[in-house]
Amino acid sequence: MKRIEKSSIVHTGSKRRQLNTGWRALIIPGILAVTYFTAYVPPEAEPGSSIASSERNFMSDRTLQHPLQTDRKVHISGSFGEYRHFSRYHHGLDYKTFNRVGFPVIAPLDGSISRIHVADYGYGNGLWLRTPDGVQMTFGHLLDYNCDRPDLEYFRQAIEIMDPDRRTFVNIPPWFRFEKGDCIARSGESGVGAPHLHFEIEKDGLYIDPLSVSGLSIPDSTAPELNHVYLETAAGTQVFALEQLSSTTTVSGQQRIQYKLADGKQPRVSEADVLRVFVGGYDTMAARNRNGVRRVELKQGEHTLYAHNLDRIHIREFTHAAQIYHTVRTIIGQEYVYLLYASTRSNVSPGYAVRNLERNTNGIPLSILVSDASGNVSTVDFELSVGEATTAEEAAASDTGREQPRLRPDVGFQSVSDQSRVRLQAAGNNAEMRITFQPYSVQVPGRVRLFDLPDLPEGTAEHVLPADGRAAEGQDVILRRAGPVFYLEGQDLAYLRGAEGEAIFPDVNEGKVGLYYFNFTVGQWRLVAVPRRRANGKLYYYFPVRFDGPMAQLEDISPPVLGNPFIWEAATVLNEGGDSFVYEISVSDRGGGFNLQNSTVLLDGRKFPFDWINDRSVIRVSIPRTIIPEQGCVLSLQVGDHNGNLSDWAFYFIEQPDAIVEESESPAVQKNNSQ
Incomplete structure (x- = not known):
C-alpha cells in the first residue's frame, strides 16, 4: 500500500x-x-x-x-x-x-x-x-x-x-x-x-x-481625510476639528491636501507641560469605505519627531496595535486615531516636554503628515501658543479647541499593566459601580480612575432628554436620563482583553433602560448593557469594558427605522439556484439596538421566518418561488429595540420575479449595494 x-x-x-x-x-x-x-x-x-x-x-x-x-x-x-x-x-x-x-x-x-x-x-x-x-x-x-x-x-x-x-x-x-x-x-x-x-x-x-507588491497597486488619487488633532497634557485633552485649506495634484496624479485647525483655533500649552499628539482620520482608497492610512509623521521643520509606516507586520506584533492606535478613541470604519509619540508594550513615552521643543516668534510650530499606499499625502500645520497653565474654566472661555478637562481632581489614578489586578469602585446617588482589570486586560502600562458625577458632562447631553422631561427647543432627543452618572478615565488605556464591569442602579421604568457610555470621537451615547437581573428595587448590570468616558443609565425613546436610505435600500434578487426570492431590508437604531424578540415578519398576514445579519444590520427573508401566488403577495415587517420601541410597519409587494431570472446567471450573486 x-x-x-x-x-x-x-x-x-x-x-x-x-x-x-x-x-x-x-x-x-x-x-x-x-x-x-x-x-x-x-x-x-x-x-x-x-x-x-x-x-x-x-x-x-x-x-x-x-x-x-x-x-x-x-x-x-x-x-x-x-x-x-x-x-x-x-x-x-x-x-x-x-x-x-x-x-x-x-x-x-x-x-x-x-x-x-x-x-x-x-x-x-x-x-x-x-x-x-x-x-x-x-x-x-x-x-x-x-x-x-x-x-x-x-x-x-x-x-x-x-x-x-x-x-x-x-x-x-x-x-x-x-x-x-x-x-x-x-x-x-x-x-x-x-x-x-x-x-x-x-x-x-x-x-x-x-x-x-508589483502588479497589485490600485488607481487611487485621493488623499487621506483628516478629522481631528488631539493634544493631551496633564490638564486634559484639547480636540481640534480640521478643515481643508487647499488641494493640489502632482504631475504623477497624486493628491496633496493641506488642512488647518477649524475656526482659527490655536492650541495653548504651558512651559511645564508634557505634550502628547494624536491625529484622527481615514483613507477612502478611491472607494466609499473609511479605511486606515499607510504612514503617519510628526515634524518640526525638517526634523522628524515621530514616524511610523504600516506596510508590514510581524506575527509577533499582531496584538500590539495599541502601540500605534488610540484604542479608545478609534472607531473602526469612522475615524482611526494614531499616536504621534513612541509607545511599546513595556514602555510608554510620557510625550514631548514643551520646554525642549523648537519655537519661533509665534510659538511652537508642528506639522502632521498622513499618507496612503498610493503616495497621496494630507498635512496639517499649526502652532502651539506657550503661556501659563490654564484652568478648565479659562480654557473653555479661550479660543482653543473643544476641551475635555480633568473632572473630579480629588479622585486619584491607579496604575494598570498587562500583569496587574486592579479593582476600581465608585458610589453615589443610590448607585454603585465596580470595574476590575485582570492580567492581560490592557496591553501597555497606563493609569485609570473611576468616579461618580452629579450630572452629564458638558457636551454629552445633546440627544438626552433631562430627567424633568423638558427638551430644549429644536433638540433631537434619542434617550432620556434615567439614573446616576459615572466616569471611567484612562491615560494610555490600551485594552487587550478588556476589563470587567458590574453596576447596580435604581430600578426605573420597569427595568426598560440600559447602561450607556459616551463616545467622544463620534459624539454619541452607545449601549453597553441591558439589566441582567432585577430585584429589590435594583437593576444589576454585568458588562465588558473596552472604552472610557462617562456612563449613565438611560432610557431609549427612539424607535428603529426600516429601510434607511442613508445606509442602503432593500435589495431583492433570486438566490443562486433561482428557487428562492431573497429580500434584504436594512435596520437602523440610534438608541438601544435591534431586538430579535420584538420583531415581526409577515407574509400575507402570517408569521414568516427571517434571518438577522448582524454584520450588516439587515433582515433577510428567503421566500421560495413556489409559494408566491400568481397575483403576488405582501411582505410586512415591524422591528423593535431592546427598550420595546417599535418601528413603523413597512410593506413590500412581491410578485413572481421572472424579470430578474437573468440576475442569477451573472458571474456573481447580488446581495445589496452597500459593501
Whole structure:
C-alpha cells in the first residue's frame, strides 16, 4: 500500500475542544486521505516595538495579479494595518465586492493549497496557497471552492460532514496545485463581515501590504481625510476639528491636501507641560469605505519627531496595535486615531516636554503628515501658543479647541499593566459601580480612575432628554436620563482583553433602560448593557469594558427605522439556484439596538421566518418561488429595540420575479449595494 502523507486537522475558536490524536479516513470522489489529528498551539507573541520594520520585502522581485476578478475596477474595503478590536492589526487586504458573492478568486502566483479553513467564524471558508519557496497567500470569507478544481470543493464538503459544527483548520499536502491565473474559489460572505474577499501575503511570519507588491497597486488619487488633532497634557485633552485649506495634484496624479485647525483655533500649552499628539482620520482608497492610512509623521521643520509606516507586520506584533492606535478613541470604519509619540508594550513615552521643543516668534510650530499606499499625502500645520497653565474654566472661555478637562481632581489614578489586578469602585446617588482589570486586560502600562458625577458632562447631553422631561427647543432627543452618572478615565488605556464591569442602579421604568457610555470621537451615547437581573428595587448590570468616558443609565425613546436610505435600500434578487426570492431590508437604531424578540415578519398576514445579519444590520427573508401566488403577495415587517420601541410597519409587494431570472446567471450573486 502506498504511504499517504499526513495532514493535521485542528479546532480553533473561543470554545476550543481537546482533540484525541489518531488516524481517520476521508473518502471523497477521487481522493482517499488518512488524516492525523493533533492539537495546535499558536506561537507565543513576544514583545517588540517594530520587528517588521527591519525585514526586507520578500516580494520585491515578483509581479502578481489581483486575486479577485469582478466586472468593476478594484476597490478596497479594508486596508492593511487597520486597527481591529482587542488591539489587533488587520494583517491583510479586503477587496470590495459590493455585497455580491460568487466572483472568481484566482491564484496570484503558482502554488498549491496548504491549508483549508471551514468555519462559521473568522475566515469562514478560507484557503492558503503556498508557493514553492514558502510564500503563503490567504483567501478568506469564500462562498465555496467550486472552480477549476471541483475535487477541492468535494474536500471541503467532506470536512463539513466530519465536523458539522464548522470549526476546523486542515493542513494538507500539496494535492491541489494551481498556476497563476487559475480560479481556485468563489468570493462569499462566510465567517465574519459583509461580502468581501480577505487577502494576505506572508512568509516566515512576516506579513506585507499587498498594495506594496508589483502588479497589485490600485488607481487611487485621493488623499487621506483628516478629522481631528488631539493634544493631551496633564490638564486634559484639547480636540481640534480640521478643515481643508487647499488641494493640489502632482504631475504623477497624486493628491496633496493641506488642512488647518477649524475656526482659527490655536492650541495653548504651558512651559511645564508634557505634550502628547494624536491625529484622527481615514483613507477612502478611491472607494466609499473609511479605511486606515499607510504612514503617519510628526515634524518640526525638517526634523522628524515621530514616524511610523504600516506596510508590514510581524506575527509577533499582531496584538500590539495599541502601540500605534488610540484604542479608545478609534472607531473602526469612522475615524482611526494614531499616536504621534513612541509607545511599546513595556514602555510608554510620557510625550514631548514643551520646554525642549523648537519655537519661533509665534510659538511652537508642528506639522502632521498622513499618507496612503498610493503616495497621496494630507498635512496639517499649526502652532502651539506657550503661556501659563490654564484652568478648565479659562480654557473653555479661550479660543482653543473643544476641551475635555480633568473632572473630579480629588479622585486619584491607579496604575494598570498587562500583569496587574486592579479593582476600581465608585458610589453615589443610590448607585454603585465596580470595574476590575485582570492580567492581560490592557496591553501597555497606563493609569485609570473611576468616579461618580452629579450630572452629564458638558457636551454629552445633546440627544438626552433631562430627567424633568423638558427638551430644549429644536433638540433631537434619542434617550432620556434615567439614573446616576459615572466616569471611567484612562491615560494610555490600551485594552487587550478588556476589563470587567458590574453596576447596580435604581430600578426605573420597569427595568426598560440600559447602561450607556459616551463616545467622544463620534459624539454619541452607545449601549453597553441591558439589566441582567432585577430585584429589590435594583437593576444589576454585568458588562465588558473596552472604552472610557462617562456612563449613565438611560432610557431609549427612539424607535428603529426600516429601510434607511442613508445606509442602503432593500435589495431583492433570486438566490443562486433561482428557487428562492431573497429580500434584504436594512435596520437602523440610534438608541438601544435591534431586538430579535420584538420583531415581526409577515407574509400575507402570517408569521414568516427571517434571518438577522448582524454584520450588516439587515433582515433577510428567503421566500421560495413556489409559494408566491400568481397575483403576488405582501411582505410586512415591524422591528423593535431592546427598550420595546417599535418601528413603523413597512410593506413590500412581491410578485413572481421572472424579470430578474437573468440576475442569477451573472458571474456573481447580488446581495445589496452597500459593501
